[in-house]
Amino acid sequence: MINHAIRLGADVEAALQSGAPVVALESTIISHGLPRPANFTVAKEIEATVRQAGAVPATIGMIAGEIVVGLSEEEIRHLAERDGVIKLSVRDLAPAAATRADGATTVAATSAIAVRAGIRVFATGGLGGVHRDAVSTFDESADLTALSRLPIAIVCAGVKSILDVHATLERLETLGVGVVGYGTRRFPGFYLTDAGFDLDWSADDPGAVAEIIRAARAHDVHQGALVVANPLPVEEQLDPALHDRVLAEGLAGLEREGVTGKDVTPYLLAHFHTATEGKSLDVNVRIILRNADLAARIAAAI
Known part of the structure; x- marks a missing residue:
């Protein structure tokens, strides 16, 4: 029999036991979001940023x-360098675990x-969110329903x-997911400061x-997530004209090549990287490092 329990890294286990601040980090950015060899380097930079801001990283x-x-x-390196790493949403966890x-x-x-x-x-x-052709494809990220039931910032x-x-x-409004702009009343658009x-x-x-997080816990009325939307400074965003042109090209490529489902986002991110000659990668890295820093400071403040 395989042991299907969740394993905690030593630093994370110690931090949780002592009540120290911990920040969760995803791994799809390592295996599917960034090109090699930058993916491993950036993954370590993200963890270092969390530590420098006073929290323990939990990738x-x-x-x-x-x-x-x-x-x-070494496990991060494994996911960064190995071919065939599966992109796991919630529904994929059990069959992936069972097949090792x-x-x-x-x-x-x-x-x-x-x-x-x-x-x-x-x-x-x-x-993730609602895709542009969702009216006909019903393509909507599982991120949204997950956030409706998970008490996480x-x-x-x-x-x-x-x-x-x-x-x-x-x-997000329909699902009752709270959205708070960090230093802004405008929703950011990832590569763009203002969507x-x-x-x-x-x-x-x-x-x-x-x-806000304390108030949500005290009320105990709704167990959904809080989205803290942290925009890039205007001077650090991807040039909007370049963004719009590359996006239009990428969407046309999706249709031409028949890319659908979970392959859509990796395809478009790879297209952005190529078509912007790496500029989108630089922006992507700035985004995640800024967010890691802010998340650590929020965890410490809690």
């Missing part, structure tokens, strides 16, 4: 069928595992700009976000 993934909360450096697969966890799966382990703050790049740069941002915000939509709430420092 989550699956190694040979075992869910690990707090991957070691290596897997990288999405936002939905990372959130669910983090909550199960007792971690309540998570840093990622951008959320997710620091992100909004939803990926390759998605239907307006429809995603409507779904073009207003927000009802904002917070200006980690302590203010921590107070």
